[in-house]
Amino acid sequence: MERIQKHIALSGKELALGYFHQKVKKEILSDLDFALLSGELTCLLGPNGVGKSTLIKAILGQIQPWKGSIQLDNQSISNFSLEELAKRIAVVLTDPVFPGNMTVGQLVALGRTPHTGWSGKLNSDDREIVEKALSDTNISYLREERLSEISDGQRQKAMIARALAQDGQVMILDEPTAHLDLINRFETMNLLRDIAHGQHKAILVVTHDLDIAIETADRFWLLNCGTPLIHGKPEDLILSGKINQLLPSDKYRFSLSRGKMEVENQKLGFDIEGPLELVFWVEKALVKAGIQGLDSGVSVSKEPFLIRYKDQDFSTLEELVIFLK
Numbered sequence: 123m124e125r126i127q128k129h130i131a132l133s134g135k136e137l138a139l140g141y142f143h144q145k146v147k148k149e150i151l152s153d154l155d156f157a158l159l160s161g162e163l164t165c166l167l168g169p170n171g172v173g174k175s176t177l178i179k180a181i182l183g184q185i186q187p188w189k190g191s192i193q194l195d196n197q198s199i200s201n202f203s204l205e206e207l208a209k210r211i212a213v214v215l216t217d218p219v220f221p222g223n224m225t226v227g228q229l230v231a232l233g234r235t236p237h238t239g240w241s242g243k244l245n246s247d248d249r250e251i252v253e254k255a256l257s258d259t260n261i262s263y264l265r266e267e268r269l270s271e272i273s274d275g276q277r278q279k280a281m282i283a284r285a286l287a288q289d290g291q292v293m294i295l296d297e298p299t300a301h302l303d304l305i306n307r308f309e310t311m312n313l314l315r316d317i318a319h320g321q322h323k324a325i326l327v328v329t330h331d332l333d334i335a336i337e338t339a340d341r342f343w344l345l346n347c348g349t350p351l352i353h354g355k356p357e358d359l360i361l362s363g364k365i366n367q368l369l370p371s372d373k374y375r376f377s378l379s380r381g382k383m384e385v386e387n388q389k390l391g392f393d394i395e396g397p398l399e400l401v402f403w404v405e406k407a408l409v410k411a412g413i414q415g416l417d418s419g420v421s422v423s424k425e426p427f428l429i430r431y432k433d434q435d436f437s438t439l440e441e442l443v444i445f446l447k
């Protein structure tokens with residue numbers, strides 16, 4: 123099989139990261155290795171407080187590793203000034219503060235700041251890059267709109283356009299879908315994947331949005347307390363069961379057939395017969411209603427949808443639950 127050699131844009135080796143809290147050393151991440159590949163959308167997932175933002179801060183040069191090193195294009199990031207890093211790594215943080223009266227065009231133009239210096243004066247190349255960033259994110263029509271007068275989804279696209287205008291090889295986004303509805307969450311992540319693939323950028327997204335990440339990411343990094351970073355294609359991590367690393371307890375499980383986390387259902391004291399996909403939802407409704415034991419089984423059929431219990435037919439689960447209670 124031909125092996126495709128991927129370009130490692132950013133890597134970390136044997137990293138130890140942490141903080142001093144009242145002069146006491148508090149190590150958050152130990153012995154951490156990672157490699158962020160160009161041309162891919164990578165999602166970093168892990169529970170609250172595990173150290174995802176801490177890792178991002180280290181990549182951005184805001185905190186220094188206690189041990190190990192981070193390499194950007196095979197050079198230690200400690201060799202780069204913060205200005206140089208800003209030219210190469212664009213970042214989109216969760217709750218950025220920009221004046222509401224700033225226009226989308228002005229925000230995206232700010233992405234050129236690391237290249238223009240203090241003057242902020244754009245030359246024709248800069249203007250072209252800003253226009254391209256607006257058009258790549260499909261928001262050219264918003265150029266003159268004020269940030270306070272556009273939707274959360276549009277503002278997130280504008281933030282991504284600003285990061286694109288920065289024209290770095292690496293883009294890092296901290297929870298870019300946090301305030302968005304389902305469709306905008308998909309759109310944002312699909313846009314990021316298109317950018318990673320089309321412009322060969324290495325994109326790292328910190329997210330708690332497992333469903334959308336499974337649909338869109340090329341690679342997962344799973345971070346958990348005290349264990350090495352697990353990485354791989356989402357589908358490989360699901361099939362190998364490594365995805366369960368994200369689960370806090372046995373109460374939850376990752377359903378292979380449904381592709382998402384589920385609460386482990388208590389075992390019912392009766393049978394439900396019928397097509398599997400219908401049985402699943404009948405079981406869910408009965409468990410939620412606290413119905414665990416019945417005198418006889420339940421059957422469910424499709425077309426017409428009917429639930430039968432003791433010779434009686436119900437056309438909705440609501441009717442069945444009312445009857446059983």
Ligand SMILES: Nc1ncnc2c1ncn2[C@@H]1O[C@H](COP(=O)(O)OP(=O)(O)OP(=O)(O)O)[C@@H](O)[C@H]1O
Pocket residue numbers: 141142143148150168169170171172173174175176177
């Ligand atoms: N400036 C700081 N000084 C001391 N401890 C800190 C500091 N910032 C974060 N921490 C601690 O580091 C740990 C990791 O925090 P971090 O914000 O990196 O987690 P996270 O994985 O990004 O969490 P979340 O998913 O909630 O955003 C937490 O225990 C936090 O309290």
